[in-house]
Amino acid sequence: MLAKQVTVIALLRLWVLIYFSNLVGAAMFASLTTLVGPGLGVVSPEAYGHIARELVQHNGAVLLLSGILAGWLMGLLSWLVKATTDTISQIFIVWLVTSAIGLGHLPHCIL
Structure with missing residues (x-):
């Protein structure tokens, strides 16, 4: 963009695509870990809540x-x-x- 090879709109479209893809990927990974972890007995469901509280309490x-x-x-x-x-x-x-x-x-x- 700084070299005038792409427009601001093209850059914004790329950022939106990457951001949306990251959100979808994170949701898929979170779904997978919440199903597999407790299913294998590796982690308890309550542990996810504890981890989340520790991360967002700031x-x-x-x-x-x-x-x-x-x-x-x-x-x-x-x-x-x-x-x-x-x-x-x-x-x-x-x-x-x-x-x-x-x-x-x-x-x-x-x-």
């Missing part, structure tokens, strides 16, 4: 800002992986950035 501004930070880290991750040529380096960068997101308890969903 202030809305804190959740928004930490989500932005996690999104920025994921953008940084994609740039760093593209900049490296060695597969081992790419694996290490993915591990490093995603570990930072996980250890920081930053809310981010990647599908």
Whole structure:
């Protein structure tokens, strides 16, 4: 878009498609895990409620800002992986950035 190769409308259409696809994928994955987990006896249904409460109990501004930070880290991750040529380096960068997101308890969903 910055190089004038696509229009703003085309970019917005792509973003809407990706956002909708992520929501559908997340719903499908959540449905699968809520059926399979308790069915195998690996997790109790009450555990899902406990996990959800722990994730959303924070202030809305804190959740928004930490989500932005996690999104920025994921953008940084994609740039760093593209900049490296060695597969081992790419694996290490993915591990490093995603570990930072996980250890920081930053809310981010990647599908």
